[in-house]
Amino acid sequence: xxxxxxxxxxxxxxxxxxxxxxxxxVIKVNTIEKTIEWHWWRMAAVxxxxxxxxxxxxxxxxxxEAGKRKAEVGGEDKQTLVQRLxxxxxxxxxxxxATAVMVVAFPFVFSLYQTNIMITALIYVVVGxxxxxxxxxxxxxxLGYVAFYAVGAYSYAxxxxxxxxxxxxxxxxxxxxxFLFGILLGFPVLRLRGDxxxxxxxxxxxxIRLVLENWNEFSFGPSGIANIPKPGLFGIDLNxxxxxxxxxxxxxxxxxxxxxxxxxxxxxxxxxxxxxxREDEVACQAMGIDKTRTKLSAFALxxxxxxxxxxxxxxxTTFINPTSFTIWESIIILCVVVLGGMGSIVGVIIGAMxxxxxxxxxxxxxxxxxxxxxxxxxxxxxxxxGGIISDVRRTYKFEGLGNKTENKxx
Amino acid sequence: MDYFLELFLGGLTRGSIxxxxxxxxxxxxxxxELINFAHGEIYMIGAFTGLIVISVLTLLGWNTVAIIIIxxxxxxxxxxxxxxxxxxxxxxxxxxxxxxxxxxxxxxxSLFLQNYVLLAQTSNFLPFPNLIPEFGIVKPIEHIVRSxxxxxxxxxxxxxxGLTVLIKFTRMGKAMRAVAQDRDMAMLVxxxxxxxxxxxFVIGSSIAALGxxxxxxxxxxxxxxxxxxxxxxxxxxxxxxxxxxxxxxxLGSLVLGWTESFFTGYISSDYEDVFAFVFLVLILIFRPAGxxxxxxxxxx
Amino acid sequence: MKPVLSVSQLxxxxxxxxxxxxxxxxxxxxxxxxxxxxxxxGKTTFFNCITGIYTPTGGDxxxxxxxxxxxxxxxxxxxxxxxxxxxARTFQNIRLFPNMxxxxxxxxxxxxxxxxxxxxxxxxxxxxxxxxxxIVEDSYRxxxxxxxxxxxxxxxxxxxxxxxxxxxxxxxxxxxxxxxxLDEPAAGMNAQETKxxxxxxxxxxxxxxxxxxxxxxxxxxxxxxxxxIYVVDYGKRIAEGAPEAIKNDPAVIKAYLGxxxxx
Numbered sequence: 001x002x003x004x005x006x007x008x009x010x011x012x013x014x015x016x017x018x019x020x021x022x023x024x025x026v027i028k029v030n031t032i033e034k035t036i037e038w039h040w041w042r043m044a045a046v047x048x049x050x051x052x053x054x055x056x057x058x059x060x061x062x063x064x065e066a067g068k069r070k071a072e073v074g075g076e077d078k079q080t081l082v083q084r085l086x087x088x089x090x091x092x093x094x095x096x097x098a099t100a101v102m103v104v105a106f107p108f109v110f111s112l113y114q115t116n117i118m119i120t121a122l123i124y125v126v127v128g129x130x131x132x133x134x135x136x137x138x139x140x141x142x143l144g145y146v147a148f149y150a151v152g153a154y155s156y157a158x159x160x161x162x163x164x165x166x167x168x169x170x171x172x173x174x175x176x177x178x179f180l181f182g183i184l185l186g187f188p189v190l191r192l193r194g195d196x197x198x199x200x201x202x203x204x205x206x207x208i209r210l211v212l213e214n215w216n217e218f219s220f221g222p223s224g225i226a227n228i229p230k231p232g233l234f235g236i237d238l239n240x241x242x243x244x245x246x247x248x249x250x251x252x253x254x255x256x257x258x259x260x261x262x263x264x265x266x267x268x269x270x271x272x273x274x275x276x277x278r279e280d281e282v283a284c285q286a287m288g289i290d291k292t293r294t295k296l297s298a299f300a301l302x303x304x305x306x307x308x309x310x311x312x313x314x315x316x317t318t319f320i321n322p323t324s325f326t327i328w329e330s331i332i333i334l335c336v337v338v339l340g341g342m343g344s345i346v347g348v349i350i351g352a353m354x355x356x357x358x359x360x361x362x363x364x365x366x367x368x369x370x371x372x373x374x375x376x377x378x379x380x381x382x383x384x385x386g387g388i389i390s391d392v393r394r395t396y397k398f399e400g401l402g403n404k405t406e407n408k409x410x
Numbered sequence: 411m412d413y414f415l416e417l418f419l420g421g422l423t424r425g426s427i428x429x430x431x432x433x434x435x436x437x438x439x440x441x442x443e444l445i446n447f448a449h450g451e452i453y454m455i456g457a458f459t460g461l462i463v464i465s466v467l468t469l470l471g472w473n474t475v476a477i478i479i480i481x482x483x484x485x486x487x488x489x490x491x492x493x494x495x496x497x498x499x500x501x502x503x504x505x506x507x508x509x510x511x512x513x514x515x516x517x518x519x520s521l522f523l524q525n526y527v528l529l530a531q532t533s534n535f536l537p538f539p540n541l542i543p544e545f546g547i548v549k550p551i552e553h554i555v556r557s558x559x560x561x562x563x564x565x566x567x568x569x570x571x572g573l574t575v576l577i578k579f580t581r582m583g584k585a586m587r588a589v590a591q592d593r594d595m596a597m598l599v600x601x602x603x604x605x606x607x608x609x610x611f612v613i614g615s616s617i618a619a620l621g622x623x624x625x626x627x628x629x630x631x632x633x634x635x636x637x638x639x640x641x642x643x644x645x646x647x648x649x650x651x652x653x654x655x656x657x658x659x660x661l662g663s664l665v666l667g668w669t670e671s672f673f674t675g676y677i678s679s680d681y682e683d684v685f686a687f688v689f690l691v692l693i694l695i696f697r698p699a700g701x702x703x704x705x706x707x708x709x710x
Numbered sequence: 711m712k713p714v715l716s717v718s719q720l721x722x723x724x725x726x727x728x729x730x731x732x733x734x735x736x737x738x739x740x741x742x743x744x745x746x747x748x749x750x751x752g753k754t755t756f757f758n759c760i761t762g763i764y765t766p767t768g769g770d771x772x773x774x775x776x777x778x779x780x781x782x783x784x785x786x787x788x789x790x791x792x793x794x795x796x797x798a799r800t801f802q803n804i805r806l807f808p809n810m811x812x813x814x815x816x817x818x819x820x821x822x823x824x825x826x827x828x829x830x831x832x833x834x835x836x837x838x839x840x841x842x843x844x845i846v847e848d849s850y851r852x853x854x855x856x857x858x859x860x861x862x863x864x865x866x867x868x869x870x871x872x873x874x875x876x877x878x879x880x881x882x883x884x885x886x887x888x889x890x891x892l893d894e895p896a897a898g899m900n901a902q903e904t905k906x907x908x909x910x911x912x913x914x915x916x917x918x919x920x921x922x923x924x925x926x927x928x929x930x931x932x933x934x935x936x937x938x939i940y941v942v943d944y945g946k947r948i949a950e951g952a953p954e955a956i957k958n959d960p961a962v963i964k965a966y967l968g969x970x971x972x973x
Contacts, residue, residue, distance in 0.1 A: 020491050023484075024458060025530045029465040031537050036466060042530075061503060141510055143517075188695045195445050195513055196694050199645060203687035206642075210684045261832050268831030269824060269845070272810070276818045279807035286761060286801075288793035288822025288885050297828060331517060338514055371525035377518025381511045382503045395863040396813055396846055 010054040017050035018043050060383055103252060107245040115244050117360045119316055122251035123309050124352040128336040129258045129345065130305025135334065136342035137271060138298035139278025140190070141198040143330050144205025147185075148178040148303035150212065150325040152310020157225040157320055158218075167231035171311050178307020182300030190295040205327055212322040224321025228314050247316055254312065258305060259345055265301075266345075267394055274298050275343075328370065335373045338380050341387025350388055416554050417675040418668070423559045423628070425667025426566035430621030431644035432651070432659040433573065434493075434614025440590045440654035441610050443509065447516040448496055449618060450641015451523035452489050454634065456619025457626040458527055460485040461538055468539070478541040482623045486616035492523075493615025494608055502604070520638070527634040535633045538626040558628045565624060569617055570660055577656070582609060590654070639683065646690040652700030661701055713738050714776055714889050714921050715760070715797065720769035722752070722759050722945075729755045731945040732769070735923075737889060739776040742915060742922045744932045747942040748965060753925045754802055756942070757891055761799050762789040773797055775888050776919075794822045798887035800878040802894045802925070808867035812858060812877055815866050816849040819884025849884060855917065856880040856910065872903040876910065883918060890914070892924040896931050904931055911935055933957070941965065 025046060028037040107115045127149060134142045152174035159165035159173065189200045212219040219225075230243045231250060238246060265271045273294045276284040285291050314320050332355065340351025355376075359369040380387065431453050438446045463481040472480075500519045504512045545557045577583040588596040589606045597603050625640070626632045643666065651662025666686065674682050693700065715737040722730040729752045737743045745753050759766040762784065774781035775796055782795050793799075798819075807815050824845065830838040853859045856876050861869055866877060875895055882890055895911070896904045908931055915922060926932050932939065932953070939956045941949040943965040949956055956962055 016495070020488070020495060021530075023462045023488060024455065024527060027462050027466065028531060029462055029536065031465065034465075034469070036469060064503070135510075139510060141513060189691070192694055192698065194509055195443075196649070196698065198513055199445060199642075199649075200691055200694050202642070203646075203690050207684050207687045207691075210681065214680045214684075264834065265828070265831050268842070269821060269826050270828055270831050272814055272818055273821055275810055275814075276807045279809055280805050282763065282789075283801065283805035283807065284818070285789040286763070286793060286799055286805075287818050287881060288790045288798075289818070290788075290790050301828065328521075331521060334514070334517070368525070368529070370521055371529060374518045374520070374522030374525060378500045378515045378522065381515035381518070382500070385507060385511050395811070396850075 006055065006058070009058070010051045013054035014047045014051040018047045021046045064383055107248045112241055112244055115248050116316075117357065119244070119248050119251050121352055121356040122248075122255050123313055123316070124333065124336055124356050125255050125349050126251070126258050126312075127306050127309035127333055128340070128348045128352050129255075129262050130302045130309070131333050132302075132337050132343065132345070132348050133262065133265070133274070133305075134298050134302035135337055136344070136348075137266065137278065138274040138295060139194070140295060140299060141194060141334075142201045142299070142302065143198050143327065143334070144185075144201035144203070144208075145302070145306055145333055146325045146327070146330040147205040147208040148181060148306035149310040149313065149329070150208055150322075151178045151181050151303075152307035153314040153320045153324070154212065154219060154225075154310075155307070156311045156314045157228050160228060161225060167229065167311070167315050171308060174311035175304045175307045178310070179300050179304040181307075182303030183296060186296045186299040186303075190292060190299060202327060202330075205325075205330055209322050209325050209327075212325070219322070222321060222323075224319060226319045228318045228320065230318065231315050247312070251312060254308065255349075259349075262345055266343075270294070270297060331377075332373060335377055337387075339376055339387060341389040342385075344387060344389045347387045347389035412554065413675070417671045419555045419559065420675070421668035421671030422664070423562055423667070424671055425647075425664035426562050427621055427625050427628075427640075428644045428647045428663035428667055429566050429660045430569060430624075431618050431640060432648040432663050433569070433656060434618045435641075435645050436648040436651075436653055436656060436659040437586075437610050437614045439648070441586065441607060442501065442505070442512075444501060444512050444516060445645065446501075446614075447513070447641070448500070448519040448523055449614070450637035450639075450644070451520050451527075452493050452496075452615045452637070453618040453622040453640060454632070454637030455492055455523065455527065456485040456489040456615075456622030457538070457632045457636065458531065458622075458634075459488045459619070460623035460626060461536060461632055464539060464541065474541045474543065478623075478627070482620055485619040485623050489619030489622070490612040490616040493611040493618075496523075497608060497611045502607075520641075524634050524638065531634065533634065535631045538630055538632050540627045540630060542627060556628075558624070562624050562628060565620060566660075569620070570656075573613075573617075573656060576613070582606070586610060643686045646686045646693075649690060650693050650700055652702040655700070655702045658700055658702035665701070712774065712776070713772075714774055715923065716772050716774075716781075717760060718770045720756070720759060720771065721767045722755055722764060723767045729945050730759065730766070730942075733942065733945075733947045735940055735947070737921050737923050739888075739921055740915065740919070741937045742911065742924070742935050744936040744939045745923060745925050745942065746927070746929075746932055746939060747948075751942045752945040753942060754893060755945075757799060757893055757925065760784060760792075761797065761891065762787050762792045773889070790822065793885050793887070796886070796888045797891065798882035798885045798889075799891035800875075800882050800893055800895060802897065804871075804874050804878060806866040806874055806877060806881070809865060811863050812853065812861045812866055812869065813846070813849055813863065815877055815881050816852050816884045817845050819852075819881040820845045820848060823886055852880050852884050855914075856883075872899050872907075875899065875907075879910070879914070883914065883920075887920055889921045889923065892922060892926075894925055894927060896926055896928045904928060907931070908934060 022043065025042045026039050028039060030037065106118060110118075127145070131142065131145050134140050134145070155174045155177045156165070156167065156170035159170055165173070185201075185204050189197060189204070192200060213222050215221070230238070231247060233246055273284070273289050276287070276289065277291065277294055281291060313324075336351040336355050337348055338351075339355060340349065341347025355373070359366045365372070431449065434449050434452070435446060438444060438449070460481040463484045464477055467477045467480065496519055500515045501512055504515055540558060542558045542561050545560070577586060585596070585601045585606045586609070588599070588601050589603055593603055596606075644663070647663040647666045648659045649662070650666060651658030651660065666689065669689070670682065670685060673685055713736045715735075717733065717735040720730055720733045720735075721728070733756065735745070745756065747753055755764065758764040760771050765786070771784035772781040773784055773792075773795055784792055784795070787795070807818065810818070824841055826838045826841055850859070850862065853862060856879060858873060858877055858880060861873060866874065869877060879890075879892065879895065892911070896907055899907060911922060911924075912935070914920060924935070936953055938951065939953055940947060941956060941959070941962045948961045948965055949959045951959070
């Protein structure tokens with residue numbers, strides 16, 4: 001309802017934001033020519049935007065609160081449209097076939113450029129699923145995730161430069177090294193409480209990046225490593241088009257393998273322990289679960305996937321330097337997980353596709369990419385902490401077990 | 411000896427600057443147990459606002475002392491307003507939900523504010539004029555300490571005294587301590603918790619802005635990214651001293667400032683930034699409660 | 711009867727505050743023992759000490775499985791080790807895993823009795839499949855015993871309060887303890903629910919062959935259930951004995967009525 005009160009509130013919000021953004025948005029200082037540019041139109045835009053958005057904001061907050069009340073009186077959890085579609089076999093199977101056809105046809109239908117973007121998106125799917133183990137399942141906020149990505153990329157690049165190790169050898173080595181690093185780093189820090197863990201992992205991530213930047217003899221410093229070979233296929237010479245297609249299918253295979261593994265882990269003894277740990281650490285320990293070991297397994301396993309992603313990244317770009325491994329890379333991966341839905345595999349895939357493909361195709365929008373990522377993180381947490389696709393737990397049926405064969409569905 | 415003194419005073423400057431930022435971190439953490447990642451950005455926005463005010467007033471031909479005072483005040487007001495708004499948008503709706511959510515929201519806010527300033531202003535470093543006049547009395551020791559640094563020491567000291575008075579002796583201070591102890595209980599005895607939290611953000615943010623303006627005029631430049639590293643380091647300082655404790659934040663800042671200064675002065679400056687992180691990791695592993703913090707047992 | 715749990719001279723200091731002051735306590739096989747006392751007397755702290763959540767300042771804690779070898783010293787063990795050794799607990803302020811289903815909550819309880827690791831989870835060899843199937847069946851049986859099968863696939867957070875308390879008991883029992891610690895199991899329950907709980911606890915003792923140590927404020931429940939009662943006040947043990955004796959103990963009456971004589 002657009003009552004007078006509502007309009008007044010929005011009006012005040014508009015005035016407030018115009019005031020708030022006034023110096024930064026309106027006044028632009030040119031310190032070289034010692035002049036000042038005034039962008040008054042920006043103020044008008046902020047005012048109008050704030051006026052409109054404040055209606056939306058209040059509406060969403062009200063809806064969220066109403067939802068919370070409903071959940072308290074025991075209303076059933078709503079399923080999103082996508083979830084319903086996914087659980088309906090009539091859509092599920094044709095959907096799966098259509099996706100498979102599209103996936104196979106993609107590099108032959110679209111240009112090299114587009115295939116390359118798709119490879120990037122797939123790398124994010126893989127590392128996103130890896131981070132999902134750590135953040136989504138085990139509830140450990142790892143802001144230094146990119147460090148393991150760097151471990152993977154640098155182990156391929158350096159092993160190749162010094163010993164001529166091939167991509168196929170480097171892939172397991174990179175994964176293993178990342179796993180090892182995960183254990184080494186995880187061991188001391190995993191005793192810490194959630195928010196400290198976040199900041200310490202952030203610290204570790206930055207330490208690794210700064211070491212790569214400064215230790216020239218080891219890592220070739222800021223200039224990085226160039227001419228990293230692309231993956232080979234039984235020694236056959238591939239042209240650029242072919243090798244890109246090859247990397248594409250390699251990434252599809254890697255993504256499928258990741259999905260398979262994460263799915264199996266989710267519904268296993270270990271996976272349940274991760275989730276329990278996320279839900280309540282004290283209770284989890286009191287139920288006989290070794291906290292440190294469980295955390296460490298999630299942390300190291302997540303790192304392994306980052307390591308594999310890193311090896312492919314190095315092979316795909318053929319050039320790496322420390323600037324690819326900043327904290328913001330970790331945050332983009334986190335954003336993929338958060339947007340898609342923490343703990344949900346389909347969610348992470350969708351999240352990666354949206355976040356990596358959209359800015360590539362909407363060029364005008366790419367300048368605002370990081371700004372929008374920031375907004376997404378905040379809005380998702382405020383309005384949909386479960387992500388686009390929230391995690392659904394497996395339900396079990398009990399036919400022929402005891403005398404009660406109940407299958408409760410509400 | 412002069413070199414040692416120079417490093418000592420340089421460390422004191424760093425420490426005072428970290429303290430101005432760390433106080434905000436520690437106050438917010440004490441009250442809502444959230445690492446306010448966007449705090450470093452508040453500091454950066456303070457510096458930018460200060461720069462903008464200074465530029466406008468310089469063109470208008472005002473007196474330099476008046477300019478620096480007005481710039482600092484305006485920056486403080488604006489940063490306070492930003493802090494207040496950020497709390498209302500990104501943290502308040504998340505009260506009562508998982509801590510992980512609030513932390514992610516804070517990271518998002520930090521990312522947003524950096525890019526907001528980047529897009530609205532520039533990605534380049536902007537020169538920041540040093541308007542603090544060279545005092546006559548510091549002339550003889552000019553090669554060791556500049557008057558800007560002396561202003562930073564004085565400002566940091568005044569802020570600390572002011573905060574102590576505020577927390578110890580005012581009604582609001584009492585309410586803040588009550589909320590930090592037990593939010594639900596404070597609410598039951600009639601403390602307006604929302605107001606206390608807003609007030610904490612306002613105070614913490616304006617102190618950071620003061621720091622921002624002083625640091626910018628000391629270093630002589632700002633860009634959109636200065637808040638991030640400064641914020642992380644200040645956070646390290648707060649944790650070092652014992653998060654939630656204000657004397658701890660100051661002590662931690664000074665320890666970090668001096669260590670950094672002597673380390674880079676005597677050993678190597680390559681790994682200047684690594685140092686803070688290594689420090690952080692070591693403290694959190696061996697003494698997570700910090701120097702002055704008390705180790706707390708989680709309620710079961 | 712030999713004791714399954716014997717605690718001697720347990721002491722716990724928080725800073726300058728002595729929360730538990732040289733308490734002795736013993737639970738024998740098959741017994742139901744209650745630990746009572748006014749609010750803040752240190753009862754939950756006592757639980758936290760013996761289950762490894764807090765590290766006590768002094769004293770000894772021994773746990774001995776009935777009929778088996780020597781006792782295990784609990785001092786310095788982590789909570790998960792304590793549970794592994796056969797002592798499980800519930801919490802005063804319910805601590806379920808809210809976003810897991812009721813069945814999964816119980817399945818977590820089975821965790822420490824099983825072994826399949828990451829390779830097993832990924833490759834699912836037959837042994838692993840069998841184990842997984844066994845977890846599900848055992849957990850379902852446990853729900854049957856506690857009477858929660860109607861909720862099996864619900865999220866734990868959507869359960870009514872009384873059912874949540876019972877689920878905590880089911881989850882603890884799933885770890886196969888020989889002694890079960892219940893921290894205010896009847897808190898927040900109405901008369902009917904409390905009566906059902908009373909029956910449930912007696913039944914658990916018979917069927918699962920566990921000893922039970924419980925903290926409870928509902929005196930009617932305590933008196934009807936317990937074989938023996940320990941009373942603590944200000945961290946000190948002030949009385950021990952059968953329910954009838956405790957009811958008439960002047961020290962206990964004083965503690966509960968709050969007559970300030972020597973405090």
